[in-house]
Amino acid sequence: MEKLRRITKAGLCLLFPSACPCCNAVTGDDLQPLCEVCFAQLKFIKSPYCSCCGRTFSSGGENHLCGVCLTSSWAFDRARCLFFYEKIIAKLIHDLKYSGKTQGISTFKWLSEQSNVLGDLDVPDFILPVPLHIKRLRKRGFNQALVLAKLLFPNEKRKIRHNILLRRTDTQAQAGLSGVERRENLKNAFVIDRVSELIGKKVLILDDVFTTGSTVNECAKVLKAAGCTKVEVLTICLSGKIFS
Ligand SMILES: [Zn+2]
Ligand SMILES: [Zn+2]
Structure with a gap:
């Protein structure tokens, strides 16, 4: 046989x-x-990067806190990205998100295994994809963050939950907005269902792109308020600023 x-x-x-x-x-x-x-x-994220938000430094040396993390506090404890947002990754994500093409996404599991940043993250109790509003979910037919979570953690299906972190408001797309506009756009956008399940738990939030961090930070705020002891973030790629 x-x-x-x-x-x-x-x-x-x-x-x-x-x-x-x-x-x-x-x-x-x-x-x-x-x-x-x-x-x-492909451009893998490699040290040195910010030990908190995961943004990279162009100078050498050890991982350390970036200027943003030194002066402001995030609701999440740590964020890590696998790659810089460049044309290969952009195509794979675009094919998944907007064309519904899934033949490229099996690649992400393999790609994540070539990266070192996953070793920085704690073992979570729950893996929560950043949710879409129900209207957008119906239009697209799937949540790309949930698809990615299942793909990156095929042996953790019981930890991946799409019914805990919910999107209450149908926010405007974040692309093209400034940092302040993004934060305003996301105010009170996320809510928690099943709060009692989160008390004392460690959570990993999963999303496709980290730009200013506003989206995952809003998610982390409600998760911490619900009693999570640790909230970490994993995104496929990092878009935007590189510190010198
Ligand atoms: Zn930082
Ligand atoms: Zn090729």
Whole structure:
């Protein structure tokens, strides 16, 4: 039976060789979904980065607090991103979010395993995707943060919960807004259901892009107010400022 399965798989690979989800080049390697050219263009987040918000520094040295984290406090305890927002990652996320194409997203699991930042995060009790408002969810048909959570943590399905952190208001899209406008736009946008389940718990919030951090910070505020002892954040990519 096992032999037949292997022969069938080998036959399928010959007939339908794996294609890179970014450029469609044949990779011929199921274990490495991106072709070498696309993989070489990825920018992994590497030290030194801010030990709190995860934004990177262009100068060398150890991880330390950035100027923003030294002067203002976040509601989350720590945030980490896997990659800089550049064209390869942007295409994979765009395909998922706006075109509903999912053939590239299996790549994220593999990509996350090539990154070192996951080791900075605590083991959470719950993994909570940043929610969409019900109107946007119906229009898109899925929440990309939930899809990513399931993909990055396939063995933690019981921890991934989409019914605890909810979006109460249908906020304007954050892209194109300034930091102040983003914070105003998100005021009271999130609510918690099942508060009693969160008391004393460690939570990981998951989202696709970290820009100013306003969205995940608003989520962290309500989670801390509900009694979570630790709130950490993981996003696929980091957009915006690099500190010198
Ligand atoms: Zn490629
Ligand atoms: Zn920082």
